[in-house]
Amino acid sequence: MQMKLPRGTRDILPGEVEKWHYVERVFQSICERFQYEEIRTPIFEHTELFQRGVGDTTDIVSKEMYTFQDKKNRSLTLRPEGTASVVRAFVEHKLFGQVNQPVKLYYSGPMFRYERPQGARQRQFTQMGLEAIGSNDPAIDAEIISLAMSFYKELGLQNIELVINSLGDKESRLKHKDALVAHFEPQIDEFCADCQVRLHKNPLRILDCKVDHAHPLIATAPSILEFLNEESRSYFAKVKAYLDALGIAYTVDPTLVRGLDYYNHTTFEIMSTAEGFGAKSTLCGGGRYHGLVQEFDGPETPGVGFGLGVERLFAALDVERIELPVARELDCYVITATETAEVKAVTIVNELRLNGFSVEKDYMGRKMKGQLKDADRKNAWFTMILGDTELESGICKLKNMKTGEQTEIDLAAVTAGLQAAREQLEGENK
16 A cells, blocks of 8 residues: 555655755844744643633634544644744743843744645644744834844745734723624624624634625724724834834734734734735734733733744745755765775765765766766766776876866875865855
C-alpha cells in the first residue's frame, strides 16, 4: 500500500525549502532589529487554554481544533494559533516580573485547524507572529504594524493594503453589543445556527460569519465607531496619528472584527490586492488584547500582537512573480580522475568543510565528464581535479567555473589556496 500525505498537509522539498529559510531569516532579522526575542512553545496545549483564550464562540474552537485525549484522559489540542500559548508562557514563567518591559516576543511554527483545504489554506500551516505584552502605549500598536509592513516590503511585495479598526474598551463594546442584539434579534431566524447561538453570547462574531456575510443586516449593522467612549476614541486617534507620522497608509473599516474573542481597541489586517489573487486575501492580522493575561490567572496586563500565514505569503509572492534570492552556491567540487585519488579527495573535502567552505564530491561512481556536469548543475564556483599526477606532485589545479581561469594550489594547503581564490573572485565581483 502506497502511503500518502494526510489531506491538508504538504511536503516542502529541497529547491523550495531554501525559500522558507530565506523568509525565516528575513523575519528573524527584522524582529531582532525591532528588539523582539524568540520564544518557542509546545505544539500541543491543554484544550482549556484555547477555549478560554480564543473563545468558545469562534469557529476555531467550535469547529476547527484538533483535540484528542492522552493516555490519562486529559484533553489536549494541537495549537490553532500562537497568541494563547505565548501569553500562557508569559504568565507561567512570570515574565511580567522582568525588569525590561514590555516583554517583546516573536515566534514561528506549525499550527493546526480542521477546515477545507484550498489554495494556500492547509490543515497544517505555518504561522509567524509576535506579541508585545505589558504596555498601554498606542505607539507600540503602530510599531508592530510597521514591523509587519516592513517585512512584506523587504520581501518585495508591492500590492498590499493595511486596514484598521477599533473595537474599543469593555464599556464601548458592551454598548455596541446591546445595539447589535437589537439590530439582529428580529430576524435572527434568517441566520445560520452558529449566529443564532452567538446573538447573546458574542454578537460581534455575526459580523465575521462566513455563511451569512452577504445578509443585508450585516451591511447595515451599527458600527462600533459610533459607540466608542472618549478614552477609546482618543486611543484610536493616537494610533492613527503614529501611523501617519510613519508614513503608513491605511483604511479604516468599521466591520473589521477579526476571528478571535480576545481583541479590543486596535485591530488590523494586511491584505494582498494583487491582480490574480482573486478577492482581497488577508496575509496578516492582529490587534490589541486587554484581559487575556488575566484570563490565564496573571496580573492585569495589556498586550498587542499579530500572526501571519507563511503559505499565504508565498501565494502573494507567486502572484507578484517575485523571485527570492535563494540560489544555492557551492564553493568547490572536488573531482577525482583515478581510484587512487578517492581517499585524498575525501580528506580534502572534509578539511575544507571543517574550515567553513561548502564542498561536494561525487558518490555515484561518475566518470570525470559526469562529475564536471554535476559540478555545473550544483553551481560550483571552483572545481579541483585530483589524479595520480596531482598526488605525486602535491600540486593541483583550481578552476574558476565562471571564467575558466585556472590556478595551481598546494595540496598541503588547500584551505589557504581556496580562500585566496575565493577572496580574489569576491573582489572582482564588487
